[in-house]
Amino acid sequence: MKKALGNILLILASIVFTLLAAEAVLRIVPLDIAGSAGGDRGYFSRFDPELGWAPLPSVEQYHVDHGFSVTVLQNAMGLRASREHAFEDKTDQRRILVLGDSYVWGYGADQEDIFTEPSAHGDETVEMINLGVSGYGTDQELLFYEKLGKQFDVDEVVLAFTTYNDILNNMFAEQYGYQKPYFTDENGLTLHDDHVVDRTARSIGFWFRDNSRVVALAETGFLNLKHLWQSRFGDDEPFAHPRNRVLGPRAIRPIDSQGVDLTVRLIERLRDDVEAAGAEFSLVFIPYKPNVLALQAEDHPLVTAMTPALSEAGIDCYDPYAMFVEAARDGASLFNERDNHFNAKGHEIFGKVITDRQLRETVSVCQ
Known part of the structure; x- marks a missing residue:
């Protein structure tokens, strides 16, 4: 014995x-051999009692997932950027703060290709500040702006709205396996966040993953094996089928319709906060990949469903969908091959819409 x-x-x-x-x-x-990571939320964010999860500060890492390996830089504030951004505006550039989810954060895109980077948008008269956090809905974006974003002295705040999932993100107390704050709108917006607590086992696991090169390398190896399996056996649709279907005008699910009013109220509050801080506010829709690739006449049907309420609220909103369809018709590749996020070309076009105000007016959808 x-x-x-x-x-x-x-x-x-x-x-x-x-x-x-x-x-x-x-x-x-x-770093490029041993410093890689898989999960975008889990690896590049941390638990936050007010936001559910918040971006990790001072990150220099590689994101490896769904067949790609891209550089990720997050500055001392946790913002995905190759530089630091001062709260005070000390330049003569136009400053634009962009809120959003993984499309703004830049899922699957190299740091230099993200539309908020000077190397991508190419406009020396504009400084863009990236407040995108993977997995956020409008509710968390609102709270993130109130916690950090409003401290920046900017000329404009742009909300990049994702019709794929932003409305659903706003309706639940948990998303992607993480607890999050949420709002209800009965007699005005009411915040619910008492349920947002850290999970000890998950925190311990994240600590080992964030601080151990062995664990990071093991995770990368697992992802590579998964990608090899998918390529060999045809499992090339890692996302749910509804996100990969062309959607017509009547394809809105009842649950999406239920969340439109709440989402518009959240956008109105965000607009009010931004204007109270002395900046302009606008919303830009993220073009829906399946419809773009199919060269459909209309974007995701939620764009049409939301614009009347947004117009009534006096919110400026824009949809560069037609620009993406035109580029796709000309043979341009605009999205990552294995998911719905922008590739470098998609970021380039979206960045032009954000920086070029005259161009943006040509794609206005809210009157």
Whole structure:
């Protein structure tokens, strides 16, 4: 019995020694070999009691997922950017703060290709500040602006709205396996966040993943094996089918319709906060990939469903869908191959809409 126990302890000690030795070796390996990560929310964000999750500060990492490996830089405030942004406007540039989810954060895009980067938008008269956080709905974007965004002295705030899932994100207390704050709109907007608590087991797991090169490399290896399996056996649709279907005017689900009014109220409050801070506010829709690739005449039907209420509220909103269809018709590739997010060309077009105010007026959908 003692001999068996001794053998078990020896094996465990050998495993611990091997892992520690591997960790030491990987600490001196270049970042592109050992410093990669999979989950966008889990790896590049942390628990936050007010927001559910918030971006990690001071990140220099590689994001590896769905067949890509891209650089990710998050500055000292946690914003995905290759530079720091001062709260005070000390330049003569037009400053535009952009709120949104993974489309703004830049899922699957190299740092230099994201539309908020100077290397991508190419307009020396504009400084764009990226407040995109993967997985956020309008509710968390509103709270993130109130917590951090309003401290920036900017000329304009642009909300990039995703018809795929922003409305559903706003309706539930948990999304993507994470607890989050949410609002109800009965007698005015009421915030609910008492349920947002940290989970000890998840925090411990995240700590090991964030601080261990061995765990990061193991996660990368798992993702590579998954991608190989998908390519060999035809499993090339990692997202739910509704996100990959062409949608016509009557394709809105009842649950989406239920969330439109709440979402518009959240956008109105965000607009009021922005204008109270002395900046302009506008909303730009993210073009719906399946309809773009099918060269459909209309964008996601939620655009049409939302614009009357947005117009009535006096919110300026724009939809560059026709520009994306025209580019697709000309043979341009605009989206990541294996998901619905922008590639470098998609970011380039979207960035032009944000920076060029005259161009934006040509795609206005709210009167």
